[in-house]
Amino acid sequence: MSNEVIMEIVDVHKCFGPTKALAGVNFTLHQGEIHALCGENGAGKSTLMKVIDGLHQPDSGNIHIKGKKVVINGALEAQKLGIGFVHQEIVLCPDVSVAENINMALTNQSKKWFVNYSEMNKRAKESLKDIAPHINPSARLDSLSISEQQLVEIAKALSLDCDVLILDEPTAALTEAESQALFNIMQALKAKGISIIYISHRMAEVFEQCDRVTVLRDGIWVCTDRIKDTSPDNVVKSMVGRDVGHLYPEKLQEDFANLDVMLEVANLSDGDRFNDIQFKLHQGEIFGVSGLIGAGRSEMVKAICGLHAKTSGEISFKGQPASIKHYSDSINQGIVYLSEDRKEDGVFLDVSIARNISVLKLEQVCNNMKCIDPAAERKQAQKLTDQLKLKSAGMDKPVSSLSGGNQQKVALAKMLSVNPSIIIMDEPTRGIDVGAKVEIHQLIRKLANEGVGVIVISSELPEVVGLCDRVMVMHEGEQQGTLTGDEITEQNIIHLASGLGQKTESVSGTSKKTIIKTKGLEVA
């Protein structure tokens, strides 16, 4: 790492109405460094990156690139200055092929009249080679899972020769193995002298991959340190302004077998993504469903609540056969599902926060004429979002004005609005900052203690291990086994998730090497 400054940001301010997203941020980026940017949800990280990419104009302050003061008007100019940007929210065209998405910038600048598709596919294949060789460049983008789309987004940024690469929470939607592939690429780029700005809420990644870290809090620059000279606790403390315990809440003490069965699933198949699933969910337990992305976890739980067609399966709720034909039946019985794809189907971006939260059961905010009482609606939203410490400029503001993590909190508040008896959470803490994550974990445990049955799907293994009382692991649609108590370890989960057979007692002896081997399998 040289100490040559490639980009310098001086005292940048940016307001959105009454919200001060950036209030005097200084930031220097050296050549060939990986610079982490940390901060709570809504601290202004994405906004700062959008200022660098020319998507927002700063109200005041300067940007210098290679010593020259620049004004960046739009992403094209940023591209010309050598800035590549992987957005937090996937911004790709769903209706066209992967190759067309990756080559969008090139096609855009090309002077030719016709598009050479075979060459385009070849170039796309090249860009995908390192990060996601399994993705077919001619597949339609919307046929891919979110994690694959995220990989395409990364490949797209990599296909442009850039000097500065911005990665805004790239790993939030990736599996461990995919993340590892990304880290390898990052290190290779760094060796080539490319500078990377890396945004993540995961301290482990920041401390393993980065050289320096800058912390923002409420739009204000707090500190910039070399990773060597600081510690995760320090960074978190600067982010939040206080100490955060990172302990997971205490697990269930009772034997789950003594608890009432809330939900019983037997013989559940959809003829495609998952096959013959069976499990019981007890009242008050947190039941994890783990597996690699694409293992059929989301489809399986969606089939339970009527959001995915099933070909067979008996589902009984509190001992009674549950007839769920449509998701609305499921909501009425008190089974709700928190979607993994917030932007696509989790929230209404253009609709106000209050209206997003009330949607599951409008009757709750209606008068007896079936008309909505806006005051009650706002009050409901206020109460639930206070509980989740949402950072917003008011309940009437559209969800699109919130930071990514705060949008996730709105999606959560929406689930809680119906006082569910079973809550199925698909990636509940995706994009949520360290402090809020601890709070959400505590909230989930509190819900369980109050007698709610909780199913959690998470690709973050530490979260599964730390939070869940039991974990069912799936591999390519098949149930591989269920882990309880001390059996719940990252190794055991990885072992089952990669389809290496039933859990064995000798896993404790699994060496580091075999884990890496299984991770290799995940990529393939």
Add this chain to the structure above:
Amino acid sequence: MNHSGTNHSMNVLETAPELSPKRQWLGSFKNMREATLILIIAAIFVTMSFASEYFLTWPNMKAMMLSFATEGIVVVGMTVLIIVGGIDLSVGAVMCLAMVIAGKLFLLGMNPWLASVVSIGSCSFLGYLTGLTVTRIGLHTFIATLALMGIARGLSMIITQGTPLSLFSLPPEFKFIGQGSVFGVPFVIIVFFVVIIISDYMLRNASAFRKVFYTGSNEKAAEYSGINTNRVKLGAIILCSTLAGFAGILYMSKFGAATPNFGVGLELNIIAAAVIGGASLKGGEGSVLGAILGIALLSIVSSSLILLNISVYWQDLIKGMILLMAVSIDQILHNRRSSR
């Protein structure tokens, strides 16, 4: 969840200064999409009242309102359908079909009231069938209603064999709904006000209509919130056809005739009105009040042009420009508002 002394949410948000109720009201007026239209209409009123002394008279006001009252009822249905993310090209033809069916049944000896009910029912049923091609087969409303437009127009032609049905023998009670007045106010205008006041209130407040907004804003998220979006879309399409049928009956009573080429091109006027009134063709946005102001604007402009002795040949051109201007002004204001 523990709240134990965590005051980490620092003052990102400045507390908004307390507004007096009046300021608040003004503020919400400024933010209303309809405000632009009200101002434009007011400006035309002021200008026109200087340009022509006839303009601000009751007969002229009555004539202007009559000219858009019936279509205004159809605009309500169109607005709902546009909010849900669809569009209906068939309303003109369906209005015509409604009057033709009712007229024909009446001439065949059916009681005119019953004939009207049957005819409106047939329009709803056609809407239902069209809706099924949208929700079951997955056609876009543009295509499905384009087909319905042809079918409804064709049926009218077949039923009438291309010649207008003259319905002079309609009983006076029936003619009253299209031609009569109560205390000097035409009955059609009363019906119009009842329909729009109820529907504006419902669209803003009723939970059933809220689902229309959710569906139009993000269909997938609506589906993932337990809303049966197909049912919502189907309902909106049926509503639109039913209101078109109802308007057709009003016209029949007003004209005392049923002409098979009535309402050609009317759908464009109605769509334009809804869009001028702030309905977004992307879905998720729109209001009855706005749409009514939209259609009011269009007809105030045409009657002003007549009063100003401007040749009718200019009317379409000027209306087209008004559409462009109103929508652009609104869009510019809207962009500025949301980018700040």
